[in-house]
Amino acid sequence: MSPRRSVAEALGTRFAILDRSVGIASVEGLERLTIGRLATELGMSKSGVLGHFGAKEALQLAVLERAGEVFRAEVWEPVVRIEPGMPRLRALCEAWISYLERGVFPGGCFFVAAAHEFDGRAGAVRDAVEARFDTWRARLLKETRRAVAAGDLPGGTDADQLVFELTGLVMSLNHALQLHGDRQAVEWARRGVRARLGIIS
Amino acid sequence: MSPRRSVAEALGTRFAILDRSVGIASVEGLERLTIGRLATELGMSKSGVLGHFGAKEALQLAVLERAGEVFRAEVWEPVVRIEPGMPRLRALCEAWISYLERGVFPGGCFFVAAAHEFDGRAGAVRDAVEARFDTWRARLLKETRRAVAAGDLPGGTDADQLVFELTGLVMSLNHALQLHGDRQAVEWARRGVRARLGIIS
DNA sequence: CCTACCGATCGGTAGG
DNA sequence: CCTACCGATCGGTAGG
Numbered sequence: 543m544s545p546r547r548s549v550a551e552a553l554g555t556r557f558a559i560l561d562r563s564v565g566i567a568s569v570e571g572l573e574r575l576t577i578g579r580l581a582t583e584l585g586m587s588k589s590g591v592l593g594h595f596g597a598k599e600a601l602q603l604a605v606l607e608r609a610g611e612v613f614r615a616e617v618w619e620p621v622v623r624i625e626p627g628m629p630r631l632r633a634l635c636e637a638w639i640s641y642l643e644r645g646v647f648p649g650g651c652f653f654v655a656a657a658h659e660f661d662g663r664a665g666a667v668r669d670a671v672e673a674r675f676d677t678w679r680a681r682l683l684k685e686t687r688r689a690v691a692a693g694d695l696p697g698g699t700d701a702d703q704l705v706f707e708l709t710g711l712v713m714s715l716n717h718a719l720q721l722h723g724d725r726q727a728v729e730w731a732r733r734g735v736r737a738r739l740g741i742i743s
Numbered sequence: 744m745s746p747r748r749s750v751a752e753a754l755g756t757r758f759a760i761l762d763r764s765v766g767i768a769s770v771e772g773l774e775r776l777t778i779g780r781l782a783t784e785l786g787m788s789k790s791g792v793l794g795h796f797g798a799k800e801a802l803q804l805a806v807l808e809r810a811g812e813v814f815r816a817e818v819w820e821p822v823v824r825i826e827p828g829m830p831r832l833r834a835l836c837e838a839w840i841s842y843l844e845r846g847v848f849p850g851g852c853f854f855v856a857a858a859h860e861f862d863g864r865a866g867a868v869r870d871a872v873e874a875r876f877d878t879w880r881a882r883l884l885k886e887t888r889r890a891v892a893a894g895d896l897p898g899g900t901d902a903d904q905l906v907f908e909l910t911g912l913v914m915s916l917n918h919a920l921q922l923h924g925d926r927q928a929v930e931w932a933r934r935g936v937r938a939r940l941g942i943i944s
Numbered sequence: 945c946c947t948a949c950c951g952a953t954c955g956g957t958a959g960g
Numbered sequence: 961c962c963t964a965c966c967g968a969t970c971g972g973t974a975g976g
Contacts, residue, residue: 569863648863649862658921661851662770662772663771676923700934706919709911710915710935711907711908714908733901733904
């Protein structure tokens with residue numbers, strides 16, 4: 543009601559905007575997330591929404607950041623305590639599949655969707671999406687190399703090749719769930735991961 | 744210049760619209776393909792463009808159809824003469840990878856992009872995208888089962904599992920090429936396919 | 945196939 | 961955080 547809110551209230555509003563934004567963008571994309579729609583759904587004015595970010599691109603970057611926090615909490619945090627190398631790699635893949643199985647984002651993997659939406663464009667959002675994938679891939683690669691070094695994967699294992707294949711299993715799962723609603727695919731993804739990781743030891 | 748063209752001219756115009764549309768939609772998506780933009784790029788009026796289709800959704804469906812013809816010509820036709828079963832399955836996977844390697848569509852796989860753009864919505868476009876994937880998957884499955892029946896894959900091979908994994912390899916390739924511009928991934932995809940298909944004779 | 949138009953919505957700004 | 965506005969663009973229609 544008052545034109546100025548306290549810092550805490552403003553942060554609360556900002557969080558509410560981002561929370562709603564992540565839901566919308568996950569299902570419909572970061573571009574169909576519009577200021578006017580957010581304002582209506584949150585019972586605010588457009589300028590009230592935009593004031594927290596300044597411009598739509600800044601909102602999109604903040605939404606990506608927020609989605610990254612969710613992913614980190616759901617997929618990375620539960621695994622960080624697990625022994626590096628093969629045990630952590632397995633747990634990471636399981637957490638990754640579980641994140642899709644549980645539908646953490648209503649529209650499936652937020653980042654795969656954003657990657658397809660922005661890979662044909664240039665700009666800060668595209669760069670941010672790419673950077674997130676680079677970081678994630680580097681983590682998978684690190685654990686894979688540790689597993690190879692520890693002898694938990696066959697000697698000639700190409701870590702890049704393996705990470706490429708694990709990523710494909712998860713993408714195929716995301717696609718099967720989102721386009722076809724095919725829950726069987728969860729088991730196919732788990733079996734694929736086991737076949738790639740589980741043979742030795 | 745005349746308000747009415749011959750049937751042949753009209754078909755030529757329609758083809759030109761679809762050709763341009765496939766290029767735009769492959770890079771930026773079927774929703775960012777707008778009537779006004781097409782009109783400008785083709786030196787036509789908006790109503791001149793729209794007149795060929797009636798509504799944007801009909802245009803999107805026609806673009807999907809046209810992209811399907813391209814895919815069919817590039818991936819399915821070269822393979823149709825090859826012996827069914829394992830030989831054709833291998834050729835199909837190679838044609839599928841080659842289609843991405845050569846960049847047949849400037850924005851990567853047209854259908855994977857459309858699937859991500861529309862999987863969170865309802866309507867005729869979403870249904871058409873899903874139907875195309877169903878058809879493609881059925882073809883892969885058919886050849887895989889023939890290969891199993893012929894003893895060209897291990898006896899216990901689960902055809903659904905294998906098709907799921909092959910799809911993942913191609914999706915991982917598409918992602919690596921489009922988001923990261925990573926040409927190495929082409930070889931990873933080929934190696935992945937060989938590992939899945941090539942071990943037994 | 946065109947011109948001329950429609951209402952709706954877009955991102956964003958001015959000013960408070 | 962609001963109201964009130966801006967120019968641009970959207971899909972689509974009327975009428976020829």
